[in-house]
Amino acid sequence: MIVPQQTFEDIEVQSLIEEIYTFWGHDFRNYAPSSLKRRIQSFIYAEGLSSISQLQKNILSDRLYFNKFLLGLTVNVTSMFRDPNFYLAFRNEVIPILRTYPFIRIWHAGCSSGEEVYSMAILLTEEGLYQRCRIYATDLNEQVLQTARRGIFSLKLMQNYTRLYIQAGGKKSFSEYYTAAYDHAIFSPYLRENIIFAQHNLAIDNSFNEFHVIICRNVLIYFNQTLQSRVHELFYHSLCSFGILGLGKQESISFTPHEHEYKELVKREKLYRRVN
Numbered sequence: 001m002i003v004p005q006q007t008f009e010d011i012e013v014q015s016l017i018e019e020i021y022t023f024w025g026h027d028f029r030n031y032a033p034s035s036l037k038r039r040i041q042s043f044i045y046a047e048g049l050s051s052i053s054q055l056q057k058n059i060l061s062d063r064l065y066f067n068k069f070l071l072g073l074t075v076n077v078t079s080m081f082r083d084p085n086f087y088l089a090f091r092n093e094v095i096p097i098l099r100t101y102p103f104i105r106i107w108h109a110g111c112s113s114g115e116e117v118y119s120m121a122i123l124l125t126e127e128g129l130y131q132r133c134r135i136y137a138t139d140l141n142e143q144v145l146q147t148a149r150r151g152i153f154s155l156k157l158m159q160n161y162t163r164l165y166i167q168a169g170g171k172k173s174f175s176e177y178y179t180a181a182y183d184h185a186i187f188s189p190y191l192r193e194n195i196i197f198a199q200h201n202l203a204i205d206n207s208f209n210e211f212h213v214i215i216c217r218n219v220l221i222y223f224n225q226t227l228q229s230r231v232h233e234l235f236y237h238s239l240c241s242f243g244i245l246g247l248g249k250q251e252s253i254s255f256t257p258h259e260h261e262y263k264e265l266v267k268r269e270k271l272y273r274r275v276n
């Protein structure tokens with residue numbers, strides 16, 4: 001068997017990640033190494049730095065610089081009604097289940113700047129369930145959470161979001177949910193009345209409630225198998241019996257510790273239901 005050789009750069013990346021964990025308590029040790037390496041290289045290039053050791057010196061001596069690096073290290077790309085068929089399936093298959101509950105707790109793990117959470121709040125409002133819901137929206141990164149709490153997004157994005165909203169089965173005119181001011185769309189404050197935005201790190205933190213629905217989309221793809229298993233363990237123990245788990249298009253529960261304790265609710269859209 002040929003064992004792949006570690007390059008000098010791989011060793012430097014590993015040492016940087018260890019230092020970050022020891023110094024700042026952020027644990028990236030079980031992230032997929034190739035994506036991590038690419039993000040570090042791009043950050044070094046964008047900042048005009050000469051080496052990983054120069055980067056290491058900067059981030060260990062300056063909290064603000066570390067926060068900037070953190071934003072560069074994680075992929076925060078998101079959108080409202082991303083993969084609209086997911087929301088359509090949620091509307092058609094999950095909403096009828098949720099209607100039978102008197103109170104609904106939903107956890108959006110890795111919510112980034114909140115677009116998927118506002119999308120869910122809109123969907124639940126249209127289905128007459130929002131008043132019965134409490135949505136916990138968490139991310140590792142405090143900076144993206146600040147954007148999420150404000151609920152103000154670029155007006156330029158609204159044309160595309162309107163198209164996705166319609167594809168997702170939206171029932172109204174999308175512009176009813178925001179006020180346009182200069183180049184921004186300010187989302188109606190009632191949409192975040194039942195949302196709690198908070199920092200939570202899937203790599204180190206534990207469960208904080210029991211949920212009827214957990215949505216974690218496009219987050220696990222950046223983790224290695226060990227961390228994916230940890231997070232699936234966490235989700236399994238945070239879901240109530242018959243709770244719903246929603247993953248991203250490229251994610252699945254196959255080969256995870258509790259795969260046999262879920263059934264597929266909508267296979268194509270990665271919607272699962274805990275069965276025991």
Ligand SMILES: C[S@@+](CC[C@H](N)C(=O)[O-])C[C@H]1O[C@@H](n2cnc3c(N)ncnc32)[C@H](O)[C@@H]1O
Nearest residue numbers: 074075076078110112139140201202203217218
């Ligand atoms: C690509 S975005 C996905 C956003 C949204 N879920 C979506 O599908 O559009 C990935 C998010 O996961 C967050 N993230 C990465 N590692 C995390 C961790 N260990 N704990 C919590 N969130 C994490 C990142 O900060 C980023 O906001």
